[in-house]
Amino acid sequence: MKTNSIGLAVQESVVMVGSLNVLLSNFQIYYQNLRGLHWNIKGKRFFDLHVKFEELYNDSQLKIDSIAERILTLEGTPLHTFEDYMKNSVIAVGKNISNDEKSVQLIVASLTELLKLERKILEDSSSINDEGTNSMMSDFIAEQEKTIWMMKAWLSE
Template structure:
């Protein structure tokens, strides 16, 4: 038994390519978003400092976990996740910003990021569902729930 080849998961090479390509698209965008959250956590100023400093930290820790889950899911398919900052910045629709932003602009940037991330998440779910990939679909649906909540909360924050 130990000499037997590993069991194939059941997807064709094309299906694996479709799933992992969509996951890598999500990964590169999530990675740039994660760094923006850390940047904003470190550099937020003003009367919103305490609230946003804590909120940004919670969100970047969550993003870090999601990024790890996405990369490990890509590895499940024996593919390589995009892994360098250069690749992230080159391939991501989400763009980095400076550190010298008002707290309101930081929040607006994050809300825009969430809209982009949700688009990539919905694309992953569509592909995963078509390939009968329940593991990927279930993982990303959890992410969607959390991102939608962050979008709502930060939008409410701006409605002062």
Template sequence: MNTLNYLHLDEKRVADVVTALHLLLADFQIHYTNLRGFHWDIKGHGFFVLHSKFEDLYNDTAEKIDEIAERILTLGSVPSNKFSDYLKVARIKEISGVTCGSEAVEHILSTYGHLIGEERKVLDLAAEAGDEVTVSLMSDYLKEQEKMVWMLTAFSSKTCGK
């Protein structure tokens, strides 16, 4: 028996939501791996602050990965669990060897820009399908990530006292 029968969601209307969630899952997996690399490789000024912040970010991302995968399952599909599959469809690219804090922050801001755009697409698709739970999930992600963009942008600011 399909879970959608109990959720009162139409499989055809939810199909686009599921496809978008699969792509978002792949992007989040690459983002997670990039964050781990930033955490491990960071050096120089700001090390202590950024090393800790990157750990917070990858832990948060791991939680979101699990939530997205579980939402895919709830909507009657099966999320991929192979990194090779993620690399085939992810729009975020792997990054390695970044040791400079400002460069890592710029990569993270760029990634958030992409994720926010994709989450807005998922939110719209979910709203069209009557999938309020996915709408709520994406709305929560957007709220957190928009605030993080503001904070990272403030951290990166070159102006002091102006």
């Protein structure tokens, strides 16, 4: 079995790069949605949500960078065009959303989709002893589950 410079099977790493590129694409759409929500939110909850959406997009920007760097570590090439992101994303694009509840519902729906992708990557990375990817997915999942819980709590006023 041929291995790459970090000791993982080349063929399995190529598959993992493909999965991570799909996750990267979805995170890019999620990030753009958060930017739009941050810019366009209106209403009495503007001040709280404007700040929260900025916190979330800053966090997702860091995750995007981590995913791209993991792809490079696995000796792949991260996708970097909006055409590729749109082709590989399952997250709904939130266009012109200014309502507080619709904004938070979009975030919950987006994170739910990201979790599905991350859990599959976690399972696959575990099966090939890719601890770097596995650890990253575990961290992402734990944070995003908590964010979903908080967003759902906010929605249930």
